[in-house]
Amino acid sequence: MSQLWQQYQDLKAQNAYLFQYEAADLLHVSEGELLSSAPESVYLGQDFGAIFKRLEAIEEVQLMVRNHIAVHEKHTRITPLKLSPKVGLAIDVGGFDVRLFPSHWHHAFAHDFPSRGKTLRSIQFFDAHGFALQKVYLQSDNDDVWQAIVDDFKQAQKPTFTPETPHITEQTVLNDEQLQTFQQRWRGLTNVHQFFGLLESYALTRQQAFESAPEGYAFQLETTAIEAMYETAAAQEVPLITFIGNKGIVQIQTGTVKNVSRMRGWLNIFDQKHNGFTMHLDDAKIATTWLVLRPTTDGLISCIEALDEQGHTVLSVFGQRVEGQAELSSWRQVLQNVTEQTISEESLA
Numbered sequence: 001m002s003q004l005w006q007q008y009q010d011l012k013a014q015n016a017y018l019f020q021y022e023a024a025d026l027l028h029v030s031e032g033e034l035l036s037s038a039p040e041s042v043y044l045g046q047d048f049g050a051i052f053k054r055l056e057a058i059e060e061v062q063l064m065v066r067n068h069i070a071v072h073e074k075h076t077r078i079t080p081l082k083l084s085p086k087v088g089l090a091i092d093v094g095g096f097d098v099r100l101f102p103s104h105w106h107h108a109f110a111h112d113f114p115s116r117g118k119t120l121r122s123i124q125f126f127d128a129h130g131f132a133l134q135k136v137y138l139q140s141d142n143d144d145v146w147q148a149i150v151d152d153f154k155q156a157q158k159p160t161f162t163p164e165t166p167h168i169t170e171q172t173v174l175n176d177e178q179l180q181t182f183q184q185r186w187r188g189l190t191n192v193h194q195f196f197g198l199l200e201s202y203a204l205t206r207q208q209a210f211e212s213a214p215e216g217y218a219f220q221l222e223t224t225a226i227e228a229m230y231e232t233a234a235a236q237e238v239p240l241i242t243f244i245g246n247k248g249i250v251q252i253q254t255g256t257v258k259n260v261s262r263m264r265g266w267l268n269i270f271d272q273k274h275n276g277f278t279m280h281l282d283d284a285k286i287a288t289t290w291l292v293l294r295p296t297t298d299g300l301i302s303c304i305e306a307l308d309e310q311g312h313t314v315l316s317v318f319g320q321r322v323e324g325q326a327e328l329s330s331w332r333q334v335l336q337n338v339t340e341q342t343i344s345e346e347s348l349a
Contacts, residue, residue: 031126032127035109042154063251066132067314068285072279100248108153123150124136126161182212186198192296205311223306234256240254257271258271283306290306292304332344
């Protein structure tokens with residue numbers, strides 16, 4: 001057993017609830033480096049697309065995506081993933097619904113470990129620096145299929161992870177003319193997906209963009225609005241779309257929520273029996289929370305976004321909607337009840 005993995009085992013002996021990523025932080029290594037040091041971990045190489053293709057044969061998996069504030073877990077079956085050099089798409093609403101950014105996907109490991117008296121089987125995907133992009137856990141009786149995947153992709157040599165250079169986000173200051181044109185372009189959006197391009201063209205973080213929004217299009221909220229929003233939507237059975245991601249993937253859950261609770265300081269949704277969805281949110285670490293409105297050809301689309309200290313999104317929630325249709329009036333009512341802001345096209349005319 002390597003010294004690093006032994007140190008991890010010592011930490012686990014002291015705290016049974018210690019997560020792998022927490023131990024990596026305590027040991028001042030990346031999560032990928034920690035897992036690579038495990039004697040029983042198996043390196044599966046870099047062809048994550050081929051691995052996902054094989055995982056389609058598994059009847060049920062648990063998919064986990066996290067950032068430093070939020071965790072998104074989904075029990076489902078993996079459906080076909082469409083890959084291009086820039087993006088990967090799987091659109092199975094309420095199921096395997098993800099957006100991938102392939103340039104960040106570098107290494108995959110298989111790792112079996114004890115959990116609650118059983119052996120839990122995982123395949124974990126990492127970027128070049130050892131950050132865990134997504135973890136896949138076997139949840140059905142398909143050990144033979146799973147083992148065949150591990151055997152077929154097994155590599156003799158484990159990789160070396162490169163240290164990540166800290167990135168400092170530069171603050172972009174818009175002059176009066178730029179601010180005016182930025183706001184004009186915001187008001188002229190016709191699709192929510194155009195918003196990312198708008199930010200890119202002005203080199204703005206979402207925090208900076210929201211602070212520079214045209215009047216009536218972005219409102220800063222108390223972080224408590226997130227919990228109130230989920231509780232209100234659950235009580236009124238309003239279907240939601242919850243986005244949680246990191247630099248390599250965004251995982252999406254669509255549908256109603258039922259079991260909203262707080263545990264050990266975290267806001268949680270425990271809906272595994274309802275629709276296979278679980279969420280954990282360390283909302284004390286959220287820097288700012290916003291109600292954001294974007295015009296489209298279908299009318300205003302509203303959402304709540306939570307940002308970290310770098311001004312990047314860690315969680316965003318929309319009302320469930322279908323492209324080509326207006327957003328649900330029930331979703332707008334939830335937001336108006338929680339934020340005391342009126343959401344209507346007429347108010348912005």
